[in-house]
Amino acid sequence: MSNEANGAESRNEQLTRNVNELLGELRVAQAGVQILFGFLLAVVFTSQFREASGLEKALHMTAVLLASVSTALLTAPAVWHRVLFRAGRRAEILRVGNRSVLVGLGCLAAAVTVTVALIAKVVYGFVAMAVFVAVVGVLFGSLWFVVPARIGRHER
Numbered sequence: 001m002s003n004e005a006n007g008a009e010s011r012n013e014q015l016t017r018n019v020n021e022l023l024g025e026l027r028v029a030q031a032g033v034q035i036l037f038g039f040l041l042a043v044v045f046t047s048q049f050r051e052a053s054g055l056e057k058a059l060h061m062t063a064v065l066l067a068s069v070s071t072a073l074l075t076a077p078a079v080w081h082r083v084l085f086r087a088g089r090r091a092e093i094l095r096v097g098n099r100s101v102l103v104g105l106g107c108l109a110a111a112v113t114v115t116v117a118l119i120a121k122v123v124y125g126f127v128a129m130a131v132f133v134a135v136v137g138v139l140f141g142s143l144w145f146v147v148p149a150r151i152g153r154h155e156r
Contacts (some may be wrong), residue, residue, distance in 0.1 A: 068110035073104030109140035
């Protein structure tokens with residue numbers, strides 16, 4: 001009896017579903033990157049930004065670069081799918097795309113953390129910046145990477 005007859009997915013059906021799931025997940029992450037990037041772009045054109053310290057401008061540029069790298073990494077799998085889908089390269093798209101998405105999400109977490117650092121520095125000063133960076137960094141690291149690793153261990 002074939003896989004299709006007994007209700008099991010074929011390898012091609014599984015790859016198609018997995019690629020679609022990956023692309024759906026990217027839509028969620030991409031919205032966050034776009035909102036952050038828009039905020040970071042708008043900040044540069046304010047009069048207060050011209051008065052910012054060297055550290056504040058460096059934090060801002062770091063956040064912009066991280067958001068840019070995140071955008072490139074998070075959009076790459078969609079582009080690869082569009083370019084390669086007719087070539088039957090779904091397995092490669094998934095393998096490389098998964099790595100790209102994980103690194104892109106790491107860059108997004110770093111961009112958000114640096115943006116929070118910038119805001120905390122401007123509003124409350126250097127000590128608050130350090131505290132907020134630690135809290136936000138631990139939050140992202142825990143929720144995005146530690147929790148899934150623990151869930152994965154418990155399912156084995």
